[in-house]
Amino acid sequence: MNPIKKAFKAIQYLGLPKIWFYTLYRLGLFTGHFRRQTPTKMAFFSGEPGLLSFTAFPQINKTHLDKLLSEADQIRNGIVTIFGGHHIPLDLSLGSSNKHWTELEKIPAEKDIKFIWEPARFGWAITLARAYAHSGKEVYAQDFWDKTLAFLEAHPPNRGRQWQSGQEVAIRLMVLVFCDRVFAHAAASKPEKRRRLWGAVVEHASRISPTLVYARAQNNNHLLSEAAGLYSAGIYLSGHPQAKEWRQKGWRWINWALQNQIDEFGTYIQHSTNYHRLMLQLALYIDQLRRLAKDPWDEGSLTRLKAATGWLWALTDPHTGRAPNLGANDSAYIFPLTQVPQEDFRPVVDAAGKAFLKIDIYRQQVLSEMADWFEVEPGQPANHKQPHAPDMLRLDQNEGRAFIHTANFRDRPSHADQLHVDLWWRGVNVGLDPGTFQYNAPPPWDNALLTTRVHNTVTLDGQDQMTQAGRFLWLDWAQAEVLAHEIDDLGQIIRVTAEHNGFINLNARHQRRIKSSASGWIIEDALLPCERGTDKVHQAQLTWVLPDWDWEIESGNHLILTGEEFSLTLQIEGILKLNLFRGGERLFGEMTPYPTWGWASSAYGEKHPVLMVKVENIGILPLKFCSIWRFD
Numbered sequence: 001m002n003p004i005k006k007a008f009k010a011i012q013y014l015g016l017p018k019i020w021f022y023t024l025y026r027l028g029l030f031t032g033h034f035r036r037q038t039p040t041k042m043a044f045f046s047g048e049p050g051l052l053s054f055t056a057f058p059q060i061n062k063t064h065l066d067k068l069l070s071e072a073d074q075i076r077n078g079i080v081t082i083f084g085g086h087h088i089p090l091d092l093s094l095g096s097s098n099k100h101w102t103e104l105e106k107i108p109a110e111k112d113i114k115f116i117w118e119p120a121r122f123g124w125a126i127t128l129a130r131a132y133a134h135s136g137k138e139v140y141a142q143d144f145w146d147k148t149l150a151f152l153e154a155h156p157p158n159r160g161r162q163w164q165s166g167q168e169v170a171i172r173l174m175v176l177v178f179c180d181r182v183f184a185h186a187a188a189s190k191p192e193k194r195r196r197l198w199g200a201v202v203e204h205a206s207r208i209s210p211t212l213v214y215a216r217a218q219n220n221n222h223l224l225s226e227a228a229g230l231y232s233a234g235i236y237l238s239g240h241p242q243a244k245e246w247r248q249k250g251w252r253w254i255n256w257a258l259q260n261q262i263d264e265f266g267t268y269i270q271h272s273t274n275y276h277r278l279m280l281q282l283a284l285y286i287d288q289l290r291r292l293a294k295d296p297w298d299e300g301s302l303t304r305l306k307a308a309t310g311w312l313w314a315l316t317d318p319h320t321g322r323a324p325n326l327g328a329n330d331s332a333y334i335f336p337l338t339q340v341p342q343e344d345f346r347p348v349v350d351a352a353g354k355a356f357l358k359i360d361i362y363r364q365q366v367l368s369e370m371a372d373w374f375e376v377e378p379g380q381p382a383n384h385k386q387p388h389a390p391d392m393l394r395l396d397q398n399e400g401r402a403f404i405h406t407a408n409f410r411d412r413p414s415h416a417d418q419l420h421v422d423l424w425w426r427g428v429n430v431g432l433d434p435g436t437f438q439y440n441a442p443p444p445w446d447n448a449l450l451t452t453r454v455h456n457t458v459t460l461d462g463q464d465q466m467t468q469a470g471r472f473l474w475l476d477w478a479q480a481e482v483l484a485h486e487i488d489d490l491g492q493i494i495r496v497t498a499e500h501n502g503f504i505n506l507n508a509r510h511q512r513r514i515k516s517s518a519s520g521w522i523i524e525d526a527l528l529p530c531e532r533g534t535d536k537v538h539q540a541q542l543t544w545v546l547p548d549w550d551w552e553i554e555s556g557n558h559l560i561l562t563g564e565e566f567s568l569t570l571q572i573e574g575i576l577k578l579n580l581f582r583g584g585e586r587l588f589g590e591m592t593p594y595p596t597w598g599w600a601s602s603a604y605g606e607k608h609p610v611l612m613v614k615v616e617n618i619g620i621l622p623l624k625f626c627s628i629w630r631f632d
Contacts, residue, residue, distance in 0.1 A: 050238030170229025266307030272327030465502030478502025
């Protein structure tokens with residue numbers, strides 16, 4: 001795109017305030033203002049915490065306790081788990097440098113910076129805290145202090161990459177406060193160790209405040225995280241001279257963010273299940289602090305949190321806890337206060353339901369440890385049906401469920417995935433969202449799984465639904481709407497018709513209808529002319545991402561997949577040829593593969609091969625496809 005045109009479009013879509021805040025941030029770096037505001041000297045706090053330590057700890061069953069202690073013992077031996085799956089040696093010096101963080105902003109990291117930052121979010125410290133709380137063993141408290149003090153020694157204030165991001169600093173601050181409250185009465189928690197931690201909290205809060213302008217430019221989880229960090233420091237170190245400012249500034253931007261980043265239907269601004277969960281975890285942590293500090297929620301914030309809880313509840317399978325891998329996914333899970341696997345969203349939904357809806361959604365003690373840590377009331381048994389998310393309407397059918405994505409973007413989209421359909425059968429994701437893999441990697445893997453071409457939807461003339469103007473920037477946002485839906489006698493949605501305008505520059509609109517059938521779903525796609533038809537010939541391409549199962553093709557357009565528990569047949573009508581790919585290679589057909597086709601990622605930094613079907617139809621609009629899904 002022409003740079004001048006790109007600049008004007010960026011202003012149009014991002015808005016002048018964001019451009020202005022980002023310009024202020026760059027100016028602060030250029031002039032040395034941020035360097036002067038974030039000195040490299042250590043801080044001390046001579047008072048006492050403004051919050052009491054935990055007076056009681058949650059209870060867990062023996063199976064979970066055994067798993068927890070095994071994981072904590074691994075951490076004591078120097079092995080930690082990041083992104084929910086990677087087991088790596090814990091290198092506490094990772095990212096250390098004598099350079100001020102503002103200097104490092106100008107120097108690219110030696111590898112994907114998320115691998116540098118993730119261990120420094122101190123998720124492993126929460127595991128040690130839980131192990132100490134549930135077992136009473138001092139070895140876990142001692143290990144926490146050994147590792148924490150070693151980290152602080154390796155990363156003096158504002159030097160090195162661990163100080164580069166205000167959000168990363170804020171997340172670490174909150175975990176330090178949480179762990180100090182857990183370990184307060186341990187024999188290993190000597191006064192001098194705790195005072196060093198309190199000084200670190202001061203250093204972290206002092207780093208966040210000067211660059212909050214960057215978080216405001218982002219207006220996403222960065223702003224909410226950093227505001228929560230300031231609020232946490234202001235309450236915990238209430239005797240510090242800056243505590244009142246931190247608390248007031250944090251509380252102001254917490255409420256602003258919740259009311260401006262969550263829409264009235266509960267959708268979070270990033271249109272991502274994982275970032276939605278991150279937002280709710282931050283809200284639960286804040287909710288616990290504000291109850292202790294007796295700060296009442298703004299009514300507008302509480303209303304949005306109720307809606308946001310309903311949104312994630314609507315997408316979460318009540319039996320497996322899994323949800324569609326919608327939007328960007330960096331596997332953030334900043335408060336791992338449960339032994340339930342990270343891909344299970346129910347602990348967060350359970351805690352948020354109790355905190356904000358005042359109901360017990362699942363009524364399962366095994367899912368309640370997180371809610372217990374956040375000290376929320378048990379709630380009344382939920383007599384409600386699972387709600388619907390308007391931008392991810394769900395069709396419950398027999399043993400399956402289907403979701404269709406119909407977003408109305410108010411802020412930067414992360415994926416070009418309008419009308420993507422996510423399909424599940426017996427708790428198995430059979431129509432997949434490919435996820436993210438990595439934000440920062442050598443081509444072609446530099447945030448490559450965000451395009452229309454790798455989602456379960458349609459492209460026209462090889463064009464994405466939106467214009468990609470950067471690794472994280474889409475312009476010409478496609479907007480979708482639900483045109484109609486049908487409900488059966490039981491109140492279940494059985495048919496949805498929706499469309500988006502992402503191909504309006506091609507004088508076309510994509511309309512999709514999904515309806516339940518006796519043994520699966522029928523999904524009809526139509527590329528329709530916006531105005532009177534022309535003689536222009538178009539190429540429409542339909543994509544389906546499927547699990548990596550045994551496969552065979554019959555009659556040219558029937559793909560049969562066989563899994564461990566059931567098989568499925570995908571029959572696609574209205575096509576010229578069927579093409580099948582896996583792991584960047586062609587298995588069937590004639591279409592030339594792209595290296596990113598036939599891959600999916602369920603956790604950051606991990607990708608695995610899947611099957612990808614691509615079919616084409618060429619001609620004058622309208623062009624149509626019909627996909628018939630049958631399960632055996």
